[in-house]
Amino acid sequence: MKQSFYIKLGIIFFLILCLMLPQSFMLGLVSERVSWRQQAYQSIEQSWPGSQTVAGPVLSIPYYFTYNAKEKIIGTDKKETEIIKEMTVRDVLYIIPKQLNINSKLESSLRYRGIYGVPVYTNTVQMSGEFSTQPLLDLIAKNKDYKIRWEKPQISVLVCDQRGIATPPILTWSGEKLTFQPGGNLPGTVAGMHVAVPDLSQQHESKIPFSFDMELHGMRSINFALLSNNTDVRLAANWPHPSFTGDLLPEQRNITDQGFTAEWRASSFSYDVSNAMERCHKGECSSLMERTVGFELIQPVDVYQQSERSIKYAELFIILTFVALILFELLKKVRVHPIQYTLVGMALLVFYLLLISLSEHIQFLLAYGVAAFCSTALLTFYFGAILCSRKLGLILGAGLSILYVSLYVILQAEESALLMGSLLLFIVLAGLMLATRHFDWYELTGQGDMSAEVQK
Template sequence: MQNYRLALKLFIIFILIILLFIPQASLMGLVSERASWRSEAYSSIEQSWPGSQTLAGPVLVIPYTLTVNLKETITEKDGTSREVVKAQKIDKRLIMIPKQLDIQSALDSETRSRGIYAVPIYNSSLQVSGSFETQALVDLLNEHKNDQLQLYSPYLSVLVRDQRGIAAPPNLIWNQQNLAFNPGTNLPNATAGMHAKLPEFSTVTAQIFKFNFDLKLRGMSSMNFALLAENSELGLVADWAHPKFTGELLPEERTINDQGFTAHWRASSFSYNVSAALEQCSANQCDALLNRSVGFDLLQPVDVYQQSERSIKYAVLFILLTFVVLIMFELLKQLRIHPIQYFLVGLALTVFYLLLISLSEHIDFGWAYLIAALASTGLLTLYFGAILHSRQLGLLLGSGLLSLYTVLYVILQAEDNALLMGSLLIFAVLAALMLATRHLDWYALTANALPQAKLNRPEPESDTLPSA
């Protein structure tokens, strides 16, 4: 009968653990919901401040019209046919990339808040210089020397992702001439940016033109550069201490410290495959010039939602371990703990994660974790002491739970080794539990388990009448 009661109670505890999955799933949903609200805050700030930026170019564009003679066969009413030669004009663009491109960027960052969410924004001071060689124009003219080809005024185009990021129109120094930039790229399907009209140059021999300009570019969260040149050099200096380098090429050199970071890229048209983007631009899809880029994201120092989500995944381990220890004390100390008390303990363990999420939105994650852990273990220490009828046992379980929270915090901080450390924690807990109970006589414990409680009630009356 007693073994039946123990089996029934273990089954009830198992059902309670299953029920506690519901608040755990709700906490996961809460984290996703708060993260989506943060994304909405990003979008809200982006409506009044330039978003993520990409700088592409400059590229040298020479529009031209090519007149070709097309033969067309016309069939007359009498069945005879004849060939007619018609002239057709085709509008095209010759797009040339710099032979050498050098970009130096100095980035100053700050944060803007929308409610409780902070978003990193920046002002980037860019120095762009390089040189163009017009050999491609000479080759084009030689290729169509027997065709009618008309050249139009050349111009220099610079593309950006968000036009609002250009704080002030810069001046272009083109072969020691001071030229003004105009809004818009003058390229199809890539309107954000600027362009500058260039003076005519020789079409007989190839020339080399040097250029440079300074640009103030604003943005948010990330900055990227499309290295459209035969040879490119990119140097960055920023005051943000938590960058994430992105794109098709990682920097060759980088340094990161508490004051910020520096990075340096070097690329060529071979390693970067510039020709594919230029072909798309020639087919009137010039927005493709922005797609192939290198750069960085301004990461928040601590992603509280990511860390909270990772901590919630260990909730089941904490609940299982706590329930196993309570069952062990119930068997060893001949105590009776009601299933409702198990359920309340599970809820107290779950509330820790709710406190962690809510507090970490307002204060540093480390302090939020400490306050939530102390609140949860303090409550459970008092409760353990009451249901186990021993302050010492309550302190023992509370200190053990606090130690687990400490280990969990270390795991959360070790992002790259989190899986390894989590696996070692589970193994260590299981090993400690097995070694601590290896000499127990489970048959004897379960035979004496769950003794009947002594209830204060009157003795039953006798069926016999008292003697006279």
Template sequence: MQKNLSIKLAIIGFVTLLLLIPLGMIADKISERSQFLTRAKQDVSQSWTGQQTVMTAMVVFPYEVNRETTLVDKVSQKKTLHISKLAKRRFLIPDNIKINAQITNDIRHKGIYKIPVYTTRLDISGQINTDSWQAMLKEIKNEAHGGRLGRPYITTTVSDPRGINSIPTLMWQDKKIPFQPGSKLLENNKGLHAYLPEMPPISDKPAADISTGSLSEPIKFTFQLELRGMEAISFIPVGQAAKVQASSTWPHPQFIGEFLPASRNISQDGYRANWKITSFASNISDKITQCENRVCQPLFTSDFGIKHIEAVDIYLQSERSVKYSMLFIGLSFISFFIFEVIMKLPIHPIQYTLVGFAIAIFYLLLISLSEHIAFLLAYLVASLACTGLLLSYLRYVLAGFKQAFAFAALLLLLYTALYIIISAEDLALVMGALLTFVCLAIVMFTTRNIDWYQVGEQLNSKHNAALAAKEEP
């Protein structure tokens, strides 16, 4: 009695699974187009610049250490004292460092793709305690054992120096010093450096007096850096205390890296963010010590900053919509089956398949149109086109315009709900779960009075009647 009903449901289930093939192909196409966008960004970065990471700023003290080695002749056993030179360096970080980044955004085109880029003006200032300077020189002098002290220089690194728009000038106390290319760091030579004026003389005060501080004015420095980049900018402010302020007209920032802003203000007109970081939080002293010993990775990877993103880009929206495709097709097939049961309309599996393909083609239309027009307009055109196609087709399948219009209206309502879900940045999952729950509740409420055993008997009677008709001469 229930055999024909089970066969019918099995066929509908098979058709549903069969539609996973075109849906999977469409999902692969969306992923492929997304990869094209990534390649377009890479092409733009080759001629513009890529993401930028700026480390500012520290003083490098190069020096040589005399190393004495006693050599013994194997034959005469004569001892010879050999003195070799060992190049070393010490880093002195500012007591305070401030970075003010004013970011101007722009768009570059690569084929049909729009790539966001930026130009930023970095105002960098800091100060070094004179006692810290004197203590550093004393330590180097004690270690050098008569070795030569090199000329100190201030250095900063930039991940992509091609983005430096103009030659910056260092203002060291009251002296202007032009920067030179290269950071002069073996671990990362991308950046710029400036040799400092003659070092202050080493104080005769004992180290204990130096540690208590002095009344001398700190060493102050400032410089400006105009930098081009793409998508993201990060900072590594080496200092005992660092303050970073960034502002832009981009409305969708994503804060990345080791530290989040202490305060931020985000609106459709842009954002402003402020960071306050101490050496206790950044552990900068240990990282500097490691870098002096040629292990600089912990220092160069301790960055934080901003990434300029699209809140929900067209490929992510399309990908989210495809994830709900089986829900659409399932609800459509359930509606068909309910019409078939209530109105006693025989709907062939091929008709189920054609309706499923019509719903699946919506996602292909959506991704192809959204690459050329606004996503909302592309979504509207694709949904109206597919709904209109089903309306004109189902008026014959459902034996009436009224039933076809009701189905088309339901489909448009689902498309509206889907757009709200895929446009949500943070609530997409909960909204999708609620939509699924509501749809299930509607189906259960609509079919609550259906006697499925009677439906099976009716299908069995129709099947027997069709067989009897064939056997008649």
């Protein structure tokens, strides 16, 4: 009896190790399905604009300034002669708005590739504010000894994916209507739009109001760069599950089942505008789109992430079930064959396969309930048969049901999942230890005589 028990215990331990192979297979299956979903996203991105970032407007004024420079020339007689040479240099003055107001209203929907749904949106963006000509006057005052020739100024707005601009926006510039042209027309950038504006006054500071509306298509996320001395951003969307992104969280937000609203306020102090403009002056205007605020349209339940997390508890379910079978086998003097242990382990693993496949087509909660019911019902019936007791089968089935309910609660508590999982393991272990604290294991395993001799 002694040798047969330990041999069987070794076989059961070996079975647990072997059952980890299907568990690894299912983890690989989850990764494969995630990659297929990513391919679906990429497929939709080929025919629909991707994540969008809007930066601007930025006023750029190219100019040439001419100055006299002294230059020393050494002649054939090795005498040094100083001459005055006229030099002309081209540069660009970049001006950001003194005040920028952004109002965005987003309407979202789902586009499907096979079974995978990707959130896409149509965003109506209203931008308004005013520019000040003071930076232009400061530049003239700084270079008053130089001759400056100004070129045509322009307004540029950068967009991450230019395909998303549905119709050519109209800029209202100091009461005048101007139509944007494709292309950001800033060094280091491609996507966006630009429009030439009338020459600015060089006599005194003036404030130029502007506004334009833009209909922008995109998917998954929308962000706005805070390129202004003072910026107010107000976003509204019918998507009830936003994930706010960027350098600043919204000052105010209201999230309901029908959607959400959010508001940001920022100044040039909270956002390092001068550094971004300096890099743009060096030909790296793409840096204007690096620091933003916005949100991502996340799926409320990532079925693959939750399935992967649930699979990681498979060893716990297998070990606890096998321990319960071993205890009932010893207490009730019944014999459970290793093949029956194997079938029980496979039935426990089939739960995860059902969960993955069902959650792709129905809600995760419903998929979890169906998979748990099927697995529990099958094992309850099987436990009653192999233990020759319907009561014992119901007891084991009830315990398994409690474990599945506990696992679902842990899966929903993302931030405290580790804590709850640790507590569950502690409670199960404590319950097992308390329930078996009076057991005579030598007697149960057929080593009672040897135990008595040791006590003598």
